[in-house]
Amino acid sequence: MPEHIQLKDSHRETRINNARTVTAIILVLGMLGLIVSRYYSLQITDYEIYRTQSERNRVQLQPLPPKRGLIYDRNGVLLADNRPSYMLSIVREQVPDLEATLAELATMVPIGDSDLENFRKKLRHRRPYEAVPLRFRLTEEERARLAVNRYHLPGVVVDAQLLRYYPYGELFSHAIGYVGRINEQEVQELDQSDYRGTFQVGKVGVEKYYEDILHGDVGYQNVETNAHGRVLRVLESVDPKSGADLVLNLDIRIQRAAFDALGDSRGAVVAIDPRTGGVLALVSTPGYDTNLFVNGISSADYSALRDSPDVPLFNRAIQGQYPPGSTIKPFMAMAGLESGLVTPESTVPDPGWYSLPGDSHRYRDWILRIRGTGHAARVNMNMAIAESCDVYFYDLARRLTIDRMSEYLSPFGLGERTGVDTTNERRGVLPSTHWKRDAMGQPWYPGETISAGIGQGYMLVSPMQLAVATSIMASRGVRHTPRLVKSIDGVLVEAPLLEPIVAPPEYWQAVHEGMIEVVHGQRGTAKALAVGIQYTMAGKTGTAQVIGIAQGSVYNESEVSERHRHHGLFIAFAPAEDPTIAVAIIVENGGGSSAATPIARKVIDTWLFGEDSDG
Amino acid sequence: MADYLRQMPHQGSADLARRPSLASRLHIDIPLLLLLLVLTAYGLVVLYSGSGKDMGAVIRQGRYFLLAYFIMFTVAQVSLANIMRWAPWLYLVGLALLVAVMLVGVGAKGAQRWLSIGGFRFQPSEILKLVLPMTVAWYLADRTLPPRFFHILVALVLVGLPAALILQQPDLGTALLIAVSGLFVLYMAGMGWRYIFGAVVLAGASAWPAWMFVLKDYQKQRILTMLDPESDKLGAGWNIIQSKTAIGSGGWDGKGWTLGTQSHLDFLPESHTDFIIAVLSEEFGLRGVLVLMSIYLLILLRGFWIGVKAQSSFGRMMAGSLTLTFFVYIFVNMGMVAGLLPVVGVPLALVSAGGTSVVTLMAGFGILMAISTEKSAGPR
Numbered sequence: 001m002p003e004h005i006q007l008k009d010s011h012r013e014t015r016i017n018n019a020r021t022v023t024a025i026i027l028v029l030g031m032l033g034l035i036v037s038r039y040y041s042l043q044i045t046d047y048e049i050y051r052t053q054s055e056r057n058r059v060q061l062q063p064l065p066p067k068r069g070l071i072y073d074r075n076g077v078l079l080a081d082n083r084p085s086y087m088l089s090i091v092r093e094q095v096p097d098l099e100a101t102l103a104e105l106a107t108m109v110p111i112g113d114s115d116l117e118n119f120r121k122k123l124r125h126r127r128p129y130e131a132v133p134l135r136f137r138l139t140e141e142e143r144a145r146l147a148v149n150r151y152h153l154p155g156v157v158v159d160a161q162l163l164r165y166y167p168y169g170e171l172f173s174h175a176i177g178y179v180g181r182i183n184e185q186e187v188q189e190l191d192q193s194d195y196r197g198t199f200q201v202g203k204v205g206v207e208k209y210y211e212d213i214l215h216g217d218v219g220y221q222n223v224e225t226n227a228h229g230r231v232l233r234v235l236e237s238v239d240p241k242s243g244a245d246l247v248l249n250l251d252i253r254i255q256r257a258a259f260d261a262l263g264d265s266r267g268a269v270v271a272i273d274p275r276t277g278g279v280l281a282l283v284s285t286p287g288y289d290t291n292l293f294v295n296g297i298s299s300a301d302y303s304a305l306r307d308s309p310d311v312p313l314f315n316r317a318i319q320g321q322y323p324p325g326s327t328i329k330p331f332m333a334m335a336g337l338e339s340g341l342v343t344p345e346s347t348v349p350d351p352g353w354y355s356l357p358g359d360s361h362r363y364r365d366w367i368l369r370i371r372g373t374g375h376a377a378r379v380n381m382n383m384a385i386a387e388s389c390d391v392y393f394y395d396l397a398r399r400l401t402i403d404r405m406s407e408y409l410s411p412f413g414l415g416e417r418t419g420v421d422t423t424n425e426r427r428g429v430l431p432s433t434h435w436k437r438d439a440m441g442q443p444w445y446p447g448e449t450i451s452a453g454i455g456q457g458y459m460l461v462s463p464m465q466l467a468v469a470t471s472i473m474a475s476r477g478v479r480h481t482p483r484l485v486k487s488i489d490g491v492l493v494e495a496p497l498l499e500p501i502v503a504p505p506e507y508w509q510a511v512h513e514g515m516i517e518v519v520h521g522q523r524g525t526a527k528a529l530a531v532g533i534q535y536t537m538a539g540k541t542g543t544a545q546v547i548g549i550a551q552g553s554v555y556n557e558s559e560v561s562e563r564h565r566h567h568g569l570f571i572a573f574a575p576a577e578d579p580t581i582a583v584a585i586i587v588e589n590g591g592g593s594s595a596a597t598p599i600a601r602k603v604i605d606t607w608l609f610g611e612d613s614d615g
Numbered sequence: 616m617a618d619y620l621r622q623m624p625h626q627g628s629a630d631l632a633r634r635p636s637l638a639s640r641l642h643i644d645i646p647l648l649l650l651l652l653v654l655t656a657y658g659l660v661v662l663y664s665g666s667g668k669d670m671g672a673v674i675r676q677g678r679y680f681l682l683a684y685f686i687m688f689t690v691a692q693v694s695l696a697n698i699m700r701w702a703p704w705l706y707l708v709g710l711a712l713l714v715a716v717m718l719v720g721v722g723a724k725g726a727q728r729w730l731s732i733g734g735f736r737f738q739p740s741e742i743l744k745l746v747l748p749m750t751v752a753w754y755l756a757d758r759t760l761p762p763r764f765f766h767i768l769v770a771l772v773l774v775g776l777p778a779a780l781i782l783q784q785p786d787l788g789t790a791l792l793i794a795v796s797g798l799f800v801l802y803m804a805g806m807g808w809r810y811i812f813g814a815v816v817l818a819g820a821s822a823w824p825a826w827m828f829v830l831k832d833y834q835k836q837r838i839l840t841m842l843d844p845e846s847d848k849l850g851a852g853w854n855i856i857q858s859k860t861a862i863g864s865g866g867w868d869g870k871g872w873t874l875g876t877q878s879h880l881d882f883l884p885e886s887h888t889d890f891i892i893a894v895l896s897e898e899f900g901l902r903g904v905l906v907l908m909s910i911y912l913l914i915l916l917r918g919f920w921i922g923v924k925a926q927s928s929f930g931r932m933m934a935g936s937l938t939l940t941f942f943v944y945i946f947v948n949m950g951m952v953a954g955l956l957p958v959v960g961v962p963l964a965l966v967s968a969g970g971t972s973v974v975t976l977m978a979g980f981g982i983l984m985a986i987s988t989e990k991s992a993g994p995r
Contacts, residue, residue: 016805050863
């Protein structure tokens, strides 16, 4: 390019450069001013905001879960403990090769497929510095093996956490229930702040009913953490408040006596102290090992329990709904006396069957197929109870009518939940015309009153209800809401008193005498259990039909399958003069009450004489 | 000669010209050197804290500084005439290297920015940061100033070639910085304001197509995050929220040296590199920021002064461009960490840990020193 005609003008260039420099300096100053004003607004104007934010960043409130309250029986035997449970966890960010580490760990401790699956599922949702549990409940030996190899396994952590432990697992399974891991639904329902850091919550039974008391109050610590959430130091802390300890009315000796006496049978025993309303025993068999649930039950274990034909998870004592059978008779007798329809002396003719006026249907007495005749020409109340005469109560039921029967039986707690301090109680059925209309949309038929008189038909009770009714009978009308818990942190819990049943003492006496005759009488239906007995027991046997028996045919125990045999029932209290225990027993498919009566003897003997106390 | 005449009063008022000082003979600008020493010392103090009290990091950075000062002195010894003569050739080598990067470069995270020669990795784009303004200044120095339209077009082509190649890598931040350093030469050359305003309007108008077709998703994300960091608290917004928190919580006094909780508890990302100003702000407060700002401002003013006093138009344009580019570094980094600008990988000049930018910047200061000690007999 040829040299331009216009020569370079140095003065002009300098002038331009100077002007441009001045402009540049002004721009630079302006923009630096912008930056400074930005820093000024962050550091001076909004200082408080950012200081707070940085403080919040640095300091984290960490929950300190409270220790769950312990549960003891009335003798101080520990029934629900907290024990350190060791688990194997992995901190992802510290593990150089996860697969190799997992493979190596598998050679030291058994790691199931489900463990691995759960681990991988959790791994995806945790931050890399968080420990993800791989195996729970390490044994002593497994811990030792891991400890020896830990030095070459970075990121492998063995932690302890306090987990519920039930030393008597199955024995108390239905009495105290269990805790388990908090599930999603419970997360919604529980107080979020109170349950921060808590992993287990009462699922059923006393553990659930008293959850608030057992749980305690969460504590907190302010910790300084880095951006990865690692705790660097504790700045301040508020200690958690442990949950309250519960002492139950349950007596492990009676519980065990009942449990052992039931043996392999399916059944339930509930014992109540009529003086206090305290529940002395609550057994439902088969039980299950509550410890399985504490840290999440494996699906194999759970389906085994769920699918067992014996339904071990079903709490027969409070959920079981059984026809009371003849155990209703003492209460019917009280209804008869209170209504004035019968006196202790009044009698009823007993040909061995009963028919409604103008109806040819014969309601048979159970004695008919044994003797071919009734209990006696005429039967009074004492005999009716002692020998479990059906005809007497057929007649009484008819005269009483179903609605008045319902009215008199209701105060004994039938057809209503007892309100015992545990979960999932069912209310049973105390039928009435009203009830049938509501429940079934059908009118009441007179014949149904007759079977209701001997505790068959629609009437259903749980063993707990039956025990409460027996307790009211034993205490001559004193009504308690039964209580499993005796004291909370040493403070006695009184069972709430309900309005008593007021009736002349001679009425109670007459019924009690009938019930004593059941056990001690020559022709008492439970006289077999009285052999060698050193106290007076009052009782009443019962048999509940599982399948209907056609008119004219005969129930033959050996011919029906085990599952279709009658349920055996027995209620009792002792000592009859001054009762301290009332029991209700049911043995499913026991064939008859003879399956239940020996259990009562064992339970009451244990209570009265304190055999082999177990510590 | 006009240059000669302009120098007359100076020669009359001082005997410096007769008996050049040692600094002058060694081509050292004493005020600039002192300011740089203060700045690098301040930087090392902050770096010690920002690196998590890692003395190793400070020593490593100290070595970079030693190397950088050495390079600065070396560059200062080269006469401006030679710098000017070499500029076009260096430019061609730079372009060739950029093409090489495109063909055989190595990189990480989807960007291909490095050349690896015998295990030694370097970024050719770094060379262009100095060579491009040199080349544009070389081209314009021989033309009449202010440049005419045709010359501006040629200069823009000179700027556009390397910028486009770097944009390909892709490295938007560096491409913009390099382009800007070339444009500053045009500005200092006196390019008409109508062109400048026209270009600004054009840039504004091209924002939409750029957003639609040029910017990559991660780049758009950075811009969106800057506009509303709260929208992605734990993701892309995290850095900005944490750095603003660090700056703001420093207040006027600061939390004290090495006592910054944001940086020492790892809330602050990149606390020793790009985000080191947040460490300084947190620990030394606004006071510390103003001290740093003052040092920077004095360096900038010295740079402009050198430009004003330069003997040749090449020197004037180079000094202005180098100074303005240095300012852009400061503005972009401090603005980005404070949430004013999107997050781009620009270190805080001479404070952030790292060798590359330190060497480039100090080489630039070497050129400034060469300009400041240029003899009046130098080329026009």
